[in-house]
Amino acid sequence: MRGLFKYVAIIVLGVLLGGGAGIWHIRSGGFGDTPIGPWLYSKLAGSVAADDQTRSVIALYGLLALPRSEALYFTAKSDSAGRPLDGRCHYRIDGAPLAARWWSITLYNPEGYLIPNRWHRHSIGSLAAQSDAVGRWQVHIAPEPRDTTTLPTATRGGFDITLRAYRPSGQLLNDPRQVQLPTITRLECGA
Amino acid sequence: MKRWLFPLAIFLLAAAAGHYMVMHWTADFIMARATDKMAGRGGWNRFLHAAPTRAEYQPVVRPSPDLLYSSCAFDVSNGPVEIVAAPIPDHYSSISVFDAHTNVIFVRNDEQMAGQPMRILLALNGQNVPAGAEVVRLSAPRGIALQRILLADPAEAQRIDPLRRQAQCRALGHEG
Numbered sequence: 372m373r374g375l376f377k378y379v380a381i382i383v384l385g386v387l388l389g390g391g392a393g394i395w396h397i398r399s400g401g402f403g404d405t406p407i408g409p410w411l412y413s414k415l416a417g418s419v420a421a422d423d424q425t426r427s428v429i430a431l432y433g434l435l436a437l438p439r440s441e442a443l444y445f446t447a448k449s450d451s452a453g454r455p456l457d458g459r460c461h462y463r464i465d466g467a468p469l470a471a472r473w474w475s476i477t478l479y480n481p482e483g484y485l486i487p488n489r490w491h492r493h494s495i496g497s498l499a500a501q502s503d504a505v506g507r508w509q510v511h512i513a514p515e516p517r518d519t520t521t522l523p524t525a526t527r528g529g530f531d532i533t534l535r536a537y538r539p540s541g542q543l544l545n546d547p548r549q550v551q552l553p554t555i556t557r558l559e560c561g562a
Numbered sequence: 563m564k565r566w567l568f569p570l571a572i573f574l575l576a577a578a579a580g581h582y583m584v585m586h587w588t589a590d591f592i593m594a595r596a597t598d599k600m601a602g603r604g605g606w607n608r609f610l611h612a613a614p615t616r617a618e619y620q621p622v623v624r625p626s627p628d629l630l631y632s633s634c635a636f637d638v639s640n641g642p643v644e645i646v647a648a649p650i651p652d653h654y655s656s657i658s659v660f661d662a663h664t665n666v667i668f669v670r671n672d673e674q675m676a677g678q679p680m681r682i683l684l685a686l687n688g689q690n691v692p693a694g695a696e697v698v699r700l701s702a703p704r705g706i707a708l709q710r711i712l713l714a715d716p717a718e719a720q721r722i723d724p725l726r727r728q729a730q731c732r733a734l735g736h737e738g
Contacts (some may be wrong), residue, residue: 378569385574385582389584434593
């Protein structure tokens with residue numbers, strides 16, 4: 372009887388430890404598997420070909436994501452210098468024209484939810500962003516927005532940026548690694 | 563030393579099994595919970611037209627505040643479910659269908675609809691469906707159909723709302 376109890380305990384402990392490692396594995400995974408500068412993207416989001424880990428991470432951080440032919444999702448947790456995004460800092464995002472019908476930049480907390488702010492401003496898209504003559508655009512992120520092209524961080528902690536590109540085409544669709552994705556530059560930081 | 567080898571092997575096997583189960587079932591578990599939650603709010607086999615996304619109202623993780631969402635938690639256990647939707651003029655819109663394993667098994671956008679309404683039937687593999695319909699087959703009975711509509715401006719939501727409510731999700735009744 373004692374022997375049986377010992378083996379049951381070993382199995383339960385093993386399953387709990389292995390399961391716990393699986394949960395950690397999923398929770399520590401980024402919203403994507405392919406790094407492009409500060410961005411991570413998953414070419415298998417929403418696809419039947421997605422492996423278990425991709426499927427689990429997408430379910431946890433972006434359930435009901437569309438397949439890449441319809442929308443591409445790029446997520447950044449750090450700036451272009453590799454420093455984690457910090458809600459106390461001011462960032463500038465510089466982008467070139469994207470081969471997509473529509474794109475947007477949205478801020479989320481690390482759990483993937485919009486961060487409440489008194490301006491009720493969470494995203495800015497190609498319909499509102501101001502572009503220059505060759506289509507280059509800038510978006511600012513700062514604790515206190517100065518104008519309508521600045522998104523408030525509304526947090527003193529970390530945050531994520533998601534770049535969505537709907538109905539991508541050309542190189543952006545076929546191989547986003549060959550495309551100049553926006554850069555994220557940290558400017559000044561508050562205390 | 564030898565007497566620990568067998569228990570150690572059992573422990574490692576159990577750990578591998580625990581890891582595999584979590585990795586394999588997490589997505590299905592989250593999807594099932596999301597589907598049940600959606601059905602709890604809007605019922606089965608009918609569209610729930612969510613209010614515009616804001617920080618105080620986020621029905622799903624990582625929502626886009628630029629989109630209007632309408633969702634239908636469907637269950638084809640008792641027969642096919644019909645989805646009907648029309649494109650919204652001059653706006654990106656799409657209908658996507660997610661199965662119980664989080665796969666996107668169908669997606670159609672406004673460009674592909676070319677100004678015409680679309681109608682599909684969701685049905686289990688082997689389930690009878692009326693002739694002539696476009697059928698999307700499922701390996702499990704439950705899932706979510708989602709309508710996305712891009713808003714040029716949040717103020718547009720009120721004007722678009724009656725248009726998006728023309729979308730239908732309904733059970734066709736018991737399998738014939």
